[in-house]
Amino acid sequence: MSEQAAITAPSGTPLLTVEYLTMRFGGLVAIDNVSFQAADSQITAIIGPNGAGKTTVFNCLTGFYIPTVGRLTLHHPKGDLLLEQMEGYRIAQKAGVARTFQNIRLFRAMSVLENLIVAQHNKLMQASAFTFAGLLGLARYRTAEKDAVEIAKYWMDHVGLTDRADWNAGNLPYGDQRRLEIARAMCIDPVLLCLDEPAAGLNPRESADLNEFLLFIRDEHKIGILLIEHDMNVVMGISDHIVVLDYGRKISDGSPEAVRNDPAVIRAYLGEEEDEDLPPEVAQDLAAAREQEEGKA
Amino acid sequence: MAAERHDPAARRMDTGAMVKEAGATAIVVFALAFALVGLKTQDVPGGLAIITRFDDVFAATAIAFVGRMAIILLRVGRPRLVLATALPFAGILMFLLLSSRFLDPETGEKLARFLPFDSVVVNWVTTLIALGFAGRAALAIRHAAESLESLEEREKTMDRVGAQVQRAARYLGPALLLLAIVFPFMPIADRWLLDIGILVITYIMLGWGLNIVVGLAGLLDLGYVAFYAVGAYSYALLALYFDLGFWTCLPFAGIMAAFAGIILGFPVLRLRGDYLAIVTLGFGEMVRIILLNWYKFTKGPDGLSGIPRPTFFGLPFKRSAPEGVETFHSFFELTYSPIDRIIFLYYLILIMALATNLFTLRIRKLPISRAWEALREDEIACRSLGLNPRNTKLTAFAIGAMFAGFSGSFFATRQGFISPESFTFIESAVILSIVVLGGMGSQIGVVLAAVLLIGLPEFFRELQQYRMLAFGAAMVFIMIWRPSGLLAHREPTIRLWGRDGPAEAPK
Structure with missing residues (x-):
C-alpha cells in the first residue's frame, strides 16, 4: 500500500465515506488506496489527468465493479449502507445513488417522458402490484402514474424539455441529451448524484447553464453531488470540496483554493521540473535565473 | 451513392465494365444452375435416371446476364434503354x-416452344421480373433524378407509412376483427379456407407472443417453438394420463411453458444478440430431442394420438355421443355438420389470439413493458436506475413462453395428434420471420406478415417447390428494401401532449 495525502474532512455532515479503496485489474492498479469523504448537500469534485482512475471510482461506487479492497459507506438517512456489498441495481434502488455516464446512455428510441418514467420504475412497479393491478386498470396505479408524470414534468421544466416531451430521446441535440440524463438520474429520487463529465462537449454558455442547474439541485433538493469533470470553470466555480487523483492515487484533497495552490496538483497537471536531467551548466544557469527573478519579486 | 448519381462522369457508360459485371453474374448463375437445374433424377423402371435440362440452364444464364445489364443501366441513368x-x-x-388461350391449341403449342423455360410458373416469374424492370425504368424516367432514393430516405418514407398505418389501425383493427368474426358465415368460407384461417390466426398469436420477447425486450429468441411444444405436450399428456379436459389443462399448459421460459432465461441472462x-x-432443439427420446413418457417419434377434442362447455362435437352425453348439435337441435367443429376451433383460436393482443396492448x-424496452435500449443505464435486469428479463421470457404454451395446447387439441416433428427449427424461424417482417413491436405488422407468410403460400400450393423459393426471394427483397x-414504427406509450404537441418531432 502506498502513502496517500491526508484526508481533509469536508465542512458539512458526511454523506459518503470512501476508505482504502483499491481496484486492481490483473496487474494493473487502477485505484490505489484512496480515501476521501463527500458531504451532504455539497458538490464534491473528483479531478485528475486522463487515466487517473476517476471513472473507476464511480464504477466501484455504483456497483459496476466490485472493489478489490476498501469500504464504501453511504450515510443514508435510514442508516449506514455498505455499497461494496450491494448488488449493482440495488445501489440505485435501495441506497439511492444515481449516476450519469461519460458517453451518454439514454433510451434513445423512447420518448423524453418515457425516459423519465422508466427511472421511477420501482415505485410504479409497486403501485401496479407487479403488473397485476395495472392490468386491471385499478385507480391506485393510475394515480401513481399521474404522480410520476408530475415528477417528470417538474424535471423537464427545469431542463427545458417540456415542449419536446414526446420526442425520441435520440433526436435531441447533444446538450439536451446531457441534461436529460441528469434529469433522469434525479427521477430516482437519489441521496447522492454521481455525474461523470457532465460538461463534456458543451459550449461555454451551456456549461454555465449546467453550473446553475447543479447548484439548483444542491440547494433545492439538498442532496450530495459527486462530480468528475475536466472543465476547470465548472469545477472551480461550483465545487465545495475537491479530490485530486493521479495514477490511481489521491494526491490532494480540500477546498478549491487549497487544491489550486497545492504543489502536488500543479506538478500533476503541469509536469515536474526535471532539473536533474539537465547538463550541469544549464542547471546552474537556470538556478541563477530563478534566484534573480525571486530577488526582483 | 447520391454524389455518384449526379456526377456526369459516373453516368457515362463503360461498356467493358458493364459486360464484365453482367458476365460475372451470368457465370455465378450458370455455376449454380448447372447442377441444381440442369440435372434431375427421375424414377424409371429399374432404378433412377438422370435427365438433363440444359436448355433451361442456358436460358437462366442469358436472362441473368440481360437482367444484370438492366440493373446497371438503371444505375447509370439509362432507363429509356x-x-x-x-x-x-x-x-x-x-x-x-397466353397464345394457347386465344389461338387454336396447335399454333399455341408450337409458339410455346419459344418460351425460355419448360415450367409455366418460371415463365410467368420471368415475365413479372421483366415487367418490374419496365416499371422501375418508367418511374425513373418520370422522376428523373429523385427516382433512385437512398435507403435512408426510403426508411423515412416507410416509417411515415408505418406511423400512418398505426394511426389507421384504430379503424383498421376493428374492421379486420369484424371481418374475422363474420368470416365463417360468409358463403366463400369452406372447410379449406377455414383451416387456413385457423392456421394464420395460430401464427398471429405466436407472433404476438414472440413480439413480447423479441420486439419489446429485444431478446432474440430462435427457440420459441420449444414453448409451443411444451404447451402442446403439457395438454396432451395431462389429458391422456389424467383424463382432464381442454379448459382445465389450458392454464396448466401456459404455466408449464412459462416455467420452461424461466428455465431457459436463467442461463442466458448475461447473453445478448448472436450468443x-x-x-x-440449442434450447429449442433440446426440447425436441427430449420429446423424441423419452419414449416411455412421450411415445417418442410415434407421437401422441387420441388427444381429446375441445368441447363446447362439455358438449362434444360428434355425430353420436356415448350414453348419457349430449352432443353439441342435439343440444342446440341442429342437424349434425362436421364443419361445426371447425368453426368452433376457429372462434377458439380467434379469442385466444385476441386475448394475447389485448394483454400486449395493456x-x-x-412499467414492466417500459422496463423491457429500456432493457432493450441500454442494460447498463437500466442498472444505474435501479431496474432489476434479472427479473425483468425473466418475466419477458416467461410471458412470451406462456402465450406459446396456450397456442401449443390449441394446436394439440386441433390436430388430435402431436409428434416432435411438428416442432422443428423451421417453425421458430417462420415465427421469427413474421415478427421481423412485420416490424418489431408492431401488432398490426404481425397480422400482415402472418397473412403474407402463412396465408399466401397456402394459396399457392400448386407452385410446389417454387413456393419456398418465392418465400426466400420475398424475404431477401424485404431485407434490401x-x-x-x-x-x-414506435409510438410513445405515454404522451404529455396530444399528437400535435407544441414542438413537432422531427421526421
Missing part, C-alpha cells in the same frame, strides 16, 4: 404464354 427492351420482352413472353440466439436455438402502458420490417 431498359424500358425499350424490357417492355417488348415482357409483351412477347405474355403473348407466348443469445445460439443458446435459444401491458405496453405498464425495408430492413427494419414492414410497419416498424
Whole structure:
C-alpha cells in the first residue's frame, strides 16, 4: 500500500465515506488506496489527468465493479449502507445513488417522458402490484402514474424539455441529451448524484447553464453531488470540496483554493521540473535565473 | 451513392465494365444452375435416371446476364434503354404464354416452344421480373433524378407509412376483427379456407407472443417453438394420463411453458444478440430431442394420438355421443355438420389470439413493458436506475413462453395428434420471420406478415417447390428494401401532449 495525502474532512455532515479503496485489474492498479469523504448537500469534485482512475471510482461506487479492497459507506438517512456489498441495481434502488455516464446512455428510441418514467420504475412497479393491478386498470396505479408524470414534468421544466416531451430521446441535440440524463438520474429520487463529465462537449454558455442547474439541485433538493469533470470553470466555480487523483492515487484533497495552490496538483497537471536531467551548466544557469527573478519579486 | 448519381462522369457508360459485371453474374448463375437445374433424377423402371435440362440452364444464364445489364443501366441513368427492351420482352413472353388461350391449341403449342423455360410458373416469374424492370425504368424516367432514393430516405418514407398505418389501425383493427368474426358465415368460407384461417390466426398469436420477447425486450429468441411444444405436450399428456379436459389443462399448459421460459432465461441472462440466439436455438432443439427420446413418457417419434377434442362447455362435437352425453348439435337441435367443429376451433383460436393482443396492448402502458424496452435500449443505464435486469428479463421470457404454451395446447387439441416433428427449427424461424417482417413491436405488422407468410403460400400450393423459393426471394427483397420490417414504427406509450404537441418531432 502506498502513502496517500491526508484526508481533509469536508465542512458539512458526511454523506459518503470512501476508505482504502483499491481496484486492481490483473496487474494493473487502477485505484490505489484512496480515501476521501463527500458531504451532504455539497458538490464534491473528483479531478485528475486522463487515466487517473476517476471513472473507476464511480464504477466501484455504483456497483459496476466490485472493489478489490476498501469500504464504501453511504450515510443514508435510514442508516449506514455498505455499497461494496450491494448488488449493482440495488445501489440505485435501495441506497439511492444515481449516476450519469461519460458517453451518454439514454433510451434513445423512447420518448423524453418515457425516459423519465422508466427511472421511477420501482415505485410504479409497486403501485401496479407487479403488473397485476395495472392490468386491471385499478385507480391506485393510475394515480401513481399521474404522480410520476408530475415528477417528470417538474424535471423537464427545469431542463427545458417540456415542449419536446414526446420526442425520441435520440433526436435531441447533444446538450439536451446531457441534461436529460441528469434529469433522469434525479427521477430516482437519489441521496447522492454521481455525474461523470457532465460538461463534456458543451459550449461555454451551456456549461454555465449546467453550473446553475447543479447548484439548483444542491440547494433545492439538498442532496450530495459527486462530480468528475475536466472543465476547470465548472469545477472551480461550483465545487465545495475537491479530490485530486493521479495514477490511481489521491494526491490532494480540500477546498478549491487549497487544491489550486497545492504543489502536488500543479506538478500533476503541469509536469515536474526535471532539473536533474539537465547538463550541469544549464542547471546552474537556470538556478541563477530563478534566484534573480525571486530577488526582483 | 447520391454524389455518384449526379456526377456526369459516373453516368457515362463503360461498356467493358458493364459486360464484365453482367458476365460475372451470368457465370455465378450458370455455376449454380448447372447442377441444381440442369440435372434431375427421375424414377424409371429399374432404378433412377438422370435427365438433363440444359436448355433451361442456358436460358437462366442469358436472362441473368440481360437482367444484370438492366440493373446497371438503371444505375447509370439509362432507363429509356431498359424500358425499350424490357417492355417488348415482357409483351412477347405474355403473348407466348397466353397464345394457347386465344389461338387454336396447335399454333399455341408450337409458339410455346419459344418460351425460355419448360415450367409455366418460371415463365410467368420471368415475365413479372421483366415487367418490374419496365416499371422501375418508367418511374425513373418520370422522376428523373429523385427516382433512385437512398435507403435512408426510403426508411423515412416507410416509417411515415408505418406511423400512418398505426394511426389507421384504430379503424383498421376493428374492421379486420369484424371481418374475422363474420368470416365463417360468409358463403366463400369452406372447410379449406377455414383451416387456413385457423392456421394464420395460430401464427398471429405466436407472433404476438414472440413480439413480447423479441420486439419489446429485444431478446432474440430462435427457440420459441420449444414453448409451443411444451404447451402442446403439457395438454396432451395431462389429458391422456389424467383424463382432464381442454379448459382445465389450458392454464396448466401456459404455466408449464412459462416455467420452461424461466428455465431457459436463467442461463442466458448475461447473453445478448448472436450468443443469445445460439443458446435459444440449442434450447429449442433440446426440447425436441427430449420429446423424441423419452419414449416411455412421450411415445417418442410415434407421437401422441387420441388427444381429446375441445368441447363446447362439455358438449362434444360428434355425430353420436356415448350414453348419457349430449352432443353439441342435439343440444342446440341442429342437424349434425362436421364443419361445426371447425368453426368452433376457429372462434377458439380467434379469442385466444385476441386475448394475447389485448394483454400486449395493456401491458405496453405498464412499467414492466417500459422496463423491457429500456432493457432493450441500454442494460447498463437500466442498472444505474435501479431496474432489476434479472427479473425483468425473466418475466419477458416467461410471458412470451406462456402465450406459446396456450397456442401449443390449441394446436394439440386441433390436430388430435402431436409428434416432435411438428416442432422443428423451421417453425421458430417462420415465427421469427413474421415478427421481423412485420416490424418489431408492431401488432398490426404481425397480422400482415402472418397473412403474407402463412396465408399466401397456402394459396399457392400448386407452385410446389417454387413456393419456398418465392418465400426466400420475398424475404431477401424485404431485407434490401425495408430492413427494419414492414410497419416498424414506435409510438410513445405515454404522451404529455396530444399528437400535435407544441414542438413537432422531427421526421
